[in-house]
Amino acid sequence: MATPVPELLAAVPALNSPDExxxxxxxxxxxxxxxxxxxxxxxxPTEITSIDKDYSITVTLDPAKETFDFNEVYNASAGSAGSGGGRFQKEFFSGKSTRKSFSFELGGVSKTDDGISVGPVTYSFSTSRIKEPLFTLLEQHGWSRKKGLLSGLFNR
Known part of the structure; x- marks a missing residue:
């Protein structure tokens, strides 16, 4: 028997870590x-470049079947402007996926949410890093992932 929804939801904030x-x-x-x-x-020196990437996962619970399903949204945009003109690129995804990004770098003087720095801006991203703690919590509380028609082929 799965943990009731109110108790399960009360356990979610414990997943948050200042290290993540x-x-x-x-x-x-x-x-x-x-x-x-x-x-x-x-x-x-002659160009301004910006990049913005965001990811979210939304988990929906089905108490009658004690299952959960999820949807992922990934947004990315990049643009630059300089003496030679400008360009803009936008990417959007909604559904289920596995995505990894490693070490994107921008040189020069950079302004980020953490402040101003000189040198490259780097990051790494993997959907499994955010999914695994959440899915583990759900499974430990007796909830199982909803099985779809193609889940055996595309199990992520």
């Missing part, structure tokens, strides 16, 4: 994990 770049919150009867992957603006 993401947080979990309870909104109604859903659990939302959010990760502001990178937000930086870099000033080159």
């Amino acid at each position: 770049p993401f947080t979990y919150v309870v909104i109604g009867d859903t659990i939302v994990g959010s990760w502001d992957i990178v937000r930086a603006t870099t000033l080159y």
Whole structure:
């Protein structure tokens, strides 16, 4: 028998750690994990470049079946402007995926949420890093992942 929804949701804030770049919150009867992957603006001698990447996962519970399902949203944008003109790129994904990004770098003088720095802005991102603690908590409380038609082929 799975832990009742109110008790399960009360356990979610314990997943938050100051050592991790993401947080979990309870909104109604859903659990939302959010990760502001990178937000930086870099000033080159003749060009300004900005990058912004965000990820969230929303878990929905089905108390009748003691299962959970989830949806992921990934947003990324990058742009630059300089003496040669400008360009802008936007990426959006909603669904289920496995994604990894390692060490993106912007040189020059950079302004990030942490302040101003000289040199590269680096980050690493993996969906498993935010999913695993959450899915482990749910499974430890007797909840199982909802099985879809293709879940055996695309189990992430």
